[in-house]
Amino acid sequence: MVVAKKAVVIGSGFAGLSAAAFLAKSGWDVDVVEKHDQPGGRARHFHEHGFTFDMGPSWYWMPDVFERYFNCFNARVSDFYELIRLDPSYRIYWDNDQMDVPADYAAMKELFEHTERGASAKLDAFMEEAAYKYRVGINKLVFKPGQSLLEFLDKELIAGLFKLDVFNDIKSHIGKYFKHPKLRQMMEFPVLFLGALPENTPALYSLMNYADVKLGTWFPKGGMYKIVEAMHRVAVDQGVKFHFNEDVTSINIQNGVAKSISTKNGNQFNADVVVGAADYHFIETTLLEEKYRSYSESYWNKREMAPGCLIYYVGVNTKIPSLLHHSLFFDVSFQHHADEIYVDKAWPKEPLFYLSATSVTDESQAPHGSENLFFLIPIAAGLDGDTEEVRDHYFNVLSDRLMQKTGVDIRNHIVFKKSYSYSNFIEDYNAFKGNAYGLANTLMQTAILKPSCVSKKVNNLYYTGQLTVPGPGVPPSLISGEVVAGLIHKKYG
Numbered sequence: 001m002v003v004a005k006k007a008v009v010i011g012s013g014f015a016g017l018s019a020a021a022f023l024a025k026s027g028w029d030v031d032v033v034e035k036h037d038q039p040g041g042r043a044r045h046f047h048e049h050g051f052t053f054d055m056g057p058s059w060y061w062m063p064d065v066f067e068r069y070f071n072c073f074n075a076r077v078s079d080f081y082e083l084i085r086l087d088p089s090y091r092i093y094w095d096n097d098q099m100d101v102p103a104d105y106a107a108m109k110e111l112f113e114h115t116e117r118g119a120s121a122k123l124d125a126f127m128e129e130a131a132y133k134y135r136v137g138i139n140k141l142v143f144k145p146g147q148s149l150l151e152f153l154d155k156e157l158i159a160g161l162f163k164l165d166v167f168n169d170i171k172s173h174i175g176k177y178f179k180h181p182k183l184r185q186m187m188e189f190p191v192l193f194l195g196a197l198p199e200n201t202p203a204l205y206s207l208m209n210y211a212d213v214k215l216g217t218w219f220p221k222g223g224m225y226k227i228v229e230a231m232h233r234v235a236v237d238q239g240v241k242f243h244f245n246e247d248v249t250s251i252n253i254q255n256g257v258a259k260s261i262s263t264k265n266g267n268q269f270n271a272d273v274v275v276g277a278a279d280y281h282f283i284e285t286t287l288l289e290e291k292y293r294s295y296s297e298s299y300w301n302k303r304e305m306a307p308g309c310l311i312y313y314v315g316v317n318t319k320i321p322s323l324l325h326h327s328l329f330f331d332v333s334f335q336h337h338a339d340e341i342y343v344d345k346a347w348p349k350e351p352l353f354y355l356s357a358t359s360v361t362d363e364s365q366a367p368h369g370s371e372n373l374f375f376l377i378p379i380a381a382g383l384d385g386d387t388e389e390v391r392d393h394y395f396n397v398l399s400d401r402l403m404q405k406t407g408v409d410i411r412n413h414i415v416f417k418k419s420y421s422y423s424n425f426i427e428d429y430n431a432f433k434g435n436a437y438g439l440a441n442t443l444m445q446t447a448i449l450k451p452s453c454v455s456k457k458v459n460n461l462y463y464t465g466q467l468t469v470p471g472p473g474v475p476p477s478l479i480s481g482e483v484v485a486g487l488i489h490k491k492y493g
């Protein structure tokens, strides 16, 4: 009888779930060890007073990536959850008016033309280019483990190097097509997911505009946690064993080889291979002795982090008239807030913010006549002063702004309210500098320039998740797990 090799995966976020399922599929005996009582990591959820709250991701973009994932296990997305396409995709509140971004492309072109003469034809040209980047990016770039430049020696990649716009920035790229400030901001918005200023983000990422405008914004009925449940189901069906409420305290190494991991409960899990799917910096600096770390503390301190965030989960006993599922409050200066995040690294004076209310689309998410509100303010990574007073201050700021736009003062309707920020990210996820979305996707932190998914010091230790290739976001995290499982399988069979 052939004995399956044993892999231990630390953490059950999207990347850990994905790595575990792919390893099990290729014959490994897999244990996933997770400190929380449920899988999902930053995408956990909770129920309170009849409200359901997804704790992290709320934008379901790139449905093709999810479909492909489940197809790899002979399943389909529709086996697990129903996807609803949102229309309008989202609303942007400006200072003096608002813009609903339609799902339908013809309606989107009309909106562009109405806002700026000639912009509809420009949108076609922009999207044609973005479609190319999306196709090449998804098929040829993101599935690379980033171990060597040789991985990118591909005819289409070399021929398309300039068309892929890796060396131009997306701010000027968008500026070449559109002049109206509102169109520019709308097109720059998806880049905010990538964690750097548009002027520091390669124009390659106009592929995100393609994802937004052409592929659409979707919602899994029942909430984003449906994705986690589905991935967990797939992993269990592949034979993966999950161990929840197990906080890993060390990776035990003998002669440069990881032999096992230990947990706070005094348990030990033996391994032929260990996959670190918790925050990379934490694994390196806390679970490993110094001599086994691939990167120094000064390396980490020089990384440019994506913004952190201040979040509020609020259940209110009223409906908010005309509210959409996703709303972006761009009613104050984009530039000032961006400078406070990336340049001054200060608490914002007048923050932009994002509001999601899944109860608008799905009645199961809140009691009848109520809304479940998720507010998110992006803030500079690693800020000091995450106090209750600061959190109260910003809650009043966004309540006032929501009242201005909708006429409803939610402070009079609160049934449940919870805030979540840096200190929670550190406590719950051991997040470096309390990061929410990992590293910024700048050119200097792309592909082979990201923290490596293979340990440089420990023979059989691998990393996956948003701090390594290909980067932050739900689709990249599940790709990350697949890439690492592929590397392990290639080496060990």
Ligand SMILES: Cc1cc2nc3c(=O)[nH]c(=O)nc-3n(C[C@H](O)[C@H](O)[C@H](O)COP(=O)(O)OP(=O)(O)OC[C@H]3O[C@@H](n4cnc5c(N)ncnc54)[C@H](O)[C@@H]3O)c2cc1C
Residues within 6 Å of the ligand: 010, 011, 012, 013, 014, 015, 016, 033, 034, 035, 036, 039, 040, 041, 042, 043, 055, 056, 057, 058, 059, 060, 061, 246, 247, 248, 249, 277, 278, 279, 309, 311, 376, 428, 429, 430, 436, 437, 464, 465, 466, 467, 471, 472, 473, 474, 475, 477
């Ligand atoms: C507020 C927020 C909003 C977001 N919005 C979106 C969005 O709309 N769309 C999108 O695509 N992406 C979004 N993202 C990004 C996306 O959620 C993340 O990139 C992705 O979930 C990261 O997955 P991961 O597996 O790398 O890490 P994680 O989800 O952090 O998983 C790591 C796991 O390791 C566990 N762990 C940590 N330490 C230990 C230990 N010592 N022992 C055992 N287990 C441990 C953690 O509990 C966790 O379960 C958002 C993120 C946040 C925080």
